[in-house]
Amino acid sequence: MLKIIPCPAxxxxxxxxxxxxxxxxxxxxxxxxxxxxxGQMLSEQLRPATGYPFxxxxxxxxxxxxxxxxxxxxxxxxxxxxxxxxxxxxxxxTLAASHPAGLFHGIQTLRQLLPASIEMKTAQPGxxxxxxxxxxxxxxxxxxxxxxxxxxxxxxxxxxxxxIDQLALYKFNIFHLHLTDDQGWRIAIKSWPKLTEIGAKxxxxxxxxxxxxxxxxxxxxxxxxxRYITIVPEVDMPGHTNAALASYAELNPSGRPAEIYxxxxxxxxxxxxxxxxxxxxxxxxxxxIVALTPGPYFxxxxxxxxxxxxxxxxxxxxxxxxxxxxxxxxxxxxxxxxKAELLPNTIVxxxxxxxxxxxxxxxxxxxxxxxxxxxxxxxxYNASTILGQDWINKYVEVQDAYQWDPSTxxxxxxxxxxxxxxxxxxxxTTATTADLDYxxxxxxxxxAEVGWSRLKSRNWSEYKQRLAAHGPRLDALGINFYRSPxxxxx
Ligand code: TNX
Numbered sequence: 178m179l180k181i182i183p184c185p186a187x188x189x190x191x192x193x194x195x196x197x198x199x200x201x202x203x204x205x206x207x208x209x210x211x212x213x214x215x216g217q218m219l220s221e222q223l224r225p226a227t228g229y230p231f232x233x234x235x236x237x238x239x240x241x242x243x244x245x246x247x248x249x250x251x252x253x254x255x256x257x258x259x260x261x262x263x264x265x266x267x268x269x270x271t272l273a274a275s276h277p278a279g280l281f282h283g284i285q286t287l288r289q290l291l292p293a294s295i296e297m298k299t300a301q302p303g304x305x306x307x308x309x310x311x312x313x314x315x316x317x318x319x320x321x322x323x324x325x326x327x328x329x330x331x332x333x334x335x336x337x338x339x340x341i342d343q344l345a346l347y348k349f350n351i352f353h354l355h356l357t358d359d360q361g362w363r364i365a366i367k368s369w370p371k372l373t374e375i376g377a378k379x380x381x382x383x384x385x386x387x388x389x390x391x392x393x394x395x396x397x398x399x400x401x402x403x404r405y406i407t408i409v410p411e412v413d414m415p416g417h418t419n420a421a422l423a424s425y426a427e428l429n430p431s432g433r434p435a436e437i438y439x440x441x442x443x444x445x446x447x448x449x450x451x452x453x454x455x456x457x458x459x460x461x462x463x464x465x466i467v468a469l470t471p472g473p474y475f476x477x478x479x480x481x482x483x484x485x486x487x488x489x490x491x492x493x494x495x496x497x498x499x500x501x502x503x504x505x506x507x508x509x510x511x512x513x514x515x516k517a518e519l520l521p522n523t524i525v526x527x528x529x530x531x532x533x534x535x536x537x538x539x540x541x542x543x544x545x546x547x548x549x550x551x552x553x554x555x556x557x558y559n560a561s562t563i564l565g566q567d568w569i570n571k572y573v574e575v576q577d578a579y580q581w582d583p584s585t586x587x588x589x590x591x592x593x594x595x596x597x598x599x600x601x602x603x604x605x606t607t608a609t610t611a612d613l614d615y616x617x618x619x620x621x622x623x624x625a626e627v628g629w630s631r632l633k634s635r636n637w638s639e640y641k642q643r644l645a646a647h648g649p650r651l652d653a654l655g656i657n658f659y660r661s662p663x664x665x666x667x
Contacts, residue, residue, distance in 0.1 A: 178639075180646035181289045182622045183348060183629035185314035186260075193267030197291075197305035199229045204246040207235040211277045214403070216247055219284050228300035245270040245287075247280050259350065259405075260315025263287060265307050278405040279315075282348045286312060289650070296653035318583070320545055320597030321628035322351030322409070323554075323621065325613075328358030328420070329441070330380040330604040331387035332613070338400050339610060343617065343656070345404040347625035352401050353409040353476060353599060356466075359419035359438050359446055363388045364410075368461045369425065375437070376420035381605055383439050395469050402471070409509065410466050413478025414459065415485050415493050419446040427454045441605045444483030450493050460500055467504050475501045480511035480528070491517035498523050509545070512537060524596065527587055528553075529569075538589040546583040547599045552624060554616050555603040558659055564606045564616060575644070575661045579623035580637050598628040611657045618651055618658035619644060641665070 179188060205216040213233065220231040236246075250273040256262065261274040261283030272283045290310075294301040323344055325332065332340075337354075344352060356363045362376030365388055377388035389397065398408045422428055422435035429435060430449045438446075448455045463475060477497050482490050494510065494517035501508040502520055509524040515537030519525070525537035526545040537544065549556070549569050556573040557565040571577075578600075584592045600621065607613050622644060626635060641664055648666040651658045660666055 178642065179290065179310070180643045181286055181312075182640075182643055182647060183626035184634050184640075184643070185286065185312045186631060186634070187313045189311045191266065191309035191311060193309035195265050195267055195270055195307045195309065197223065197227055197229060197303075198243065200243055201229060201231060202241070202244045203231050203233045204236045204241055204244045205233060206248050207237055209249060212247055212249060212280065215277060215280050215284065218281075218403075219245065219247070219287075222284070222288065223295065225299065226295045226297045226301045227303065227305055242268045245272065248273050249277065249280070250275060255313070255315070257315045258319075259348075260313070261286075263310075263312040263314075265290070265310050267309060270307070278350070281345075281405045282314070285346055285348055286314065288346070293646075293649035293653050296650055316348070316629045317631055318595065318597030318628045320351050320599065321349045321625065322353055322545070322597065322599035323349055323617075323624070324353035324355055324411075324547075324599060324601035326355040326358065326602060326604040327363045328355055328361040328413075328604075330384060330608045331361060331363060331377070332604075332610075333387065334389065334393050334397055336610050336613070337397055340613065340617075341397075341401050341404060341406060343621065343654075344406055346654075347622050348629055349625060350406055351409060351597075351599065352406050353411060353601070354397075355411045355413065355601075355603075357412050357414075357420060357478075358417045359443070360441075361386050361388075362420040362424065364394055364466065365390050366462050366465050367391070368465065369458060371424040372421060374424070376424040379437065379439050380608070381439055381441055384608055391465070391469055398470060398472075407472035407474070408470060409472060409474045409476050410470055411476035411478055411509075412459075412462055412466070413480065414497065415448040415450065415479075415490065416444060416446055416482030417478060417480065418448055421458075422446055422448070425458070427452070428458060444481045447482060447484040448493070450485060450489040456496060456500070459497060460504075463500055463504050463506075467506055470506075473507050474509050474524070475504075475506035476509040476526075477501060477514070478511060479514040482513065487516065515540065515542065526599065528601075531587065534587055535589060538587060538594075541594070543594050543596050544587065544590050545596050545599050546586050547601055548581070548586050551577055551581045552598065552600040553603070554600050554620055555606065558661065562659075564612055566603070566606065573620070575619055575623060575663050576637060578620035579626065579635075579640055581627065582632055583627065584632075598624055600624040614657040615659055618656050619647065619661060619664070622647060
């Protein structure tokens with residue numbers, strides 16, 4: 178059994194073995210800069226553990242012996258935007274896709290066909306061989322996301338990139354950055370500088386805060402883009418706004434600045450809804466972030482605005498979604514936004530409350546599925562997990578994270594209206610990379626499979642065995658993961 182996660186659409190074993198050697202080259206199509214870059218990334222990926230150079234060479238005929246050939250083939254509707262075909266034969270490996278994203282995802286499969294020690298940063302003994310096989314693969318859903326809350330605890334660009342690398346390994350294509358909340362404002366806005374001078378000082382419990390300069394944010398976006406991951410920036414409003422309210426008096430209903438807040442309660446903050454300054458502010462913020470974000474989405478939050486009266490809330494959501502749309506992005510909001518009349522393109526992200534989610538379903542909107550009971554990576558695994566939350570009255574063990582289906586989460590939402598899956602990590606209790614690793618792994622590979630693999634090929638008892646083989650891989654990557662007793666780790 179091949180231990181690939183997420184499980185590919187089709188695997189056909191063939192006869193033979195391909196060996197990586199010091200002479201193995203990577204052949205890329207000439208004059209295709211993107212394929213060339215992917216070839217370079219593959220070379221860098223394979224070099225440390227093997228100690229081999231993996232020269233990247235341009236060649237228009239992918240028939241050399243002892244090479245890994247990467248090529249963009251013609252449109253193949255069976256592979257779609259993100260699919261690939263990987264052929265391993267004793268003479269060579271050929272990876273083909275209609276689009277570069279498919280090549281990138283195919284490389285992640287190739288990594289997993291090699292021994293776990295391929296992930297080590299220093300030279301390992303090998304041998305580096307792969308049994309011949311043909312894999313044809315494509316995702317079930319186009320939105321395979323994870324979210325990181327950098328507001329409750331700030332994470333530095335290097336830490337964020339580490340998370341992006343982890344997402345890339347499992348073929349995620351969306352990274353939602355929760356940039357603002359009551360406890361912190363994490364992105365520099367040039368026209369409103371106090372947001373970061375005041376609003377970025379702390380994290381939860383007065384732990385150190387921080388923020389991304391616009392250059393740092395741009396660099397994160399580019400790092401993700403090179404890994405075929407789209408950043409979805411979120412500015413949560415009109416609640417979850419205390420950091421902004423502490424920075425600027427004029428955004429408060431009272432007109433007085435809020436106190437800095439570093440505890441973890443929710444639902445107490447709100448922008449002044451009937452003050453034009455609020456909308457001038459939001460317009461400027463959206464404007465600056467949109468200018469740094471090439472992806473098509475902008476997330477307006479909208480959750481837990483318990484201090485905003487309902488009529489004000491729906492007025493606010495309608496105005497802000499219009500602003501996002503006029504500024505050229507597709508609005509996304511947590512399920513509460515469906516209390517308002519939504520634009521045809523506004524996307525609803527389900528997390529908890531079916532009443533509001535159903536309003537979105539009635540409006541016929543598209544959905545992202547993030548049911549807290551399965552996808553919240555800040556939930557404890559069991560009663561003895563030290564980090565994390567348990568407000569949902571349920572622990573989220575590895576099986577809970579894996580065994581659910583996006584199409585049966587919400588009645589009345591046809592599969593065609595389900596964009597996909599997203600797993601959020603709220604960071605009230607996680608302050609370090611080791612904390613993040615522990616809460617993310619090993620749940621994350623499960624979400625990857627929920628989002629990528631066909632339902633008929635998903636099966637917990639078989640998945641468990643594949644996941645067990647990823648233990649040594651996560652170890653090789655230096656990932657501090659939860660050794661769930663549900664898994665017979667290799
Ligand atoms: C609910 S999920 C929240 C967050 C918290 C999270 C903790 C959502 C849209 N809002 O503000 O961090 O629970 O699990």
